[in-house]
Amino acid sequence: MFIQTESTPNPATLKFLPGQSVLAAGTADFPNEAAAEASPLAARIFATGNVTGVFFGPDFVTVTKADGVEWAHIKPGILGAIMEHFQSGQPVLGDESGTVGHAVHDGPDGEIVNQIKELLDTRVRPAVAQDGGDITFHGFDRGIVYLHMQGACAGCPSSTMTLKMGIENLLRHYIPEVVEVRPVAA
Template identity: 30%
Template sequence: MYIMNYSIYAESTPNPEVMKFVANRMIADQSIEITTLKEAKGISIAEELLKFPFVESIYLSANFISISKTGTIQWEDIAMQLRNFIADHLNSNGIRNYTENISLDKTSVVNDPKHEKIIANEFTDHEKEIEALLNEYIAPAVESDGGAITLNYYKDNIVCVDLKGACSGCPSSTSTLKGGIEALLKRKVNPDIEVIANEK
């Protein structure tokens, strides 16, 4: 039986320090941001990528890997090397789900209907409403840019969100937070809402 190999292409993101490497098939059923080898344990592609001295963090989701690099090197010097490495690694390991053995406490679940119950149990009614709006209106756009924005909490008219992947440290994230998310939530939920980013 013929099995199609993984092919990878690189795509720039609004964050100049992050490149999105897209596969032609799914590689993960959960979304996870990884910044250390300890966090990468059990996820072979992440363990190997973090060994490159210029890789700072990895955001793994669905059919792509967003890689954040150190500021001292240019993408033109490393993008092809990373693209080839990812393709070779995926093809040498066969078709698999790279996040199947990780626990949910390590992940940031984004737009995954299997985990709606888990999210719903943790959030208040207002937070559930905000999370649903983020998933419907914001998540598809930021995921296409190699990132994710998820709700952390809502309290006293403050909506705190987590920025992951290409969104973390992105120069345009402030305009996304204020012009996109805050404007949406002011219209749909409460005109007094203010959106802030979680400072990790």
């Protein structure tokens, strides 16, 4: 098994490509070791030490390291953990409870919210997945779109620029009711 790695715009995060499917659908975010208990693979990666976050996409694993730790010191252990997991035959998730998607929005803005989700799914999420992350809809209130950033996008130095210059401009262009985009914490 050969696992490729790619850098991301977030220097604390590295994208691992195992060359096979990681998740059949959706994404899964494990922002801490306690959350990783739902995933044998995430738990194995956290066990290597100095890992502060793990995120799964369809064909990649994104790992965020602790501050002050060099990738050269922890990357071999993470590669080994990923390889061991896929060779073990264990499932990536113990159940599907770790998978995340857009939040459900009940209210009078249903059509606007559907347009927002459609633009996120077709224009935004594929692009941020290339960088090892995901952005999901969290809410819409009085013209403000709330988005949840995960994987390499969470804590990325360029995430504010991505939100304001990229996603906000895109949504405002297609949906006049959108006036601002804001991130929300997990």
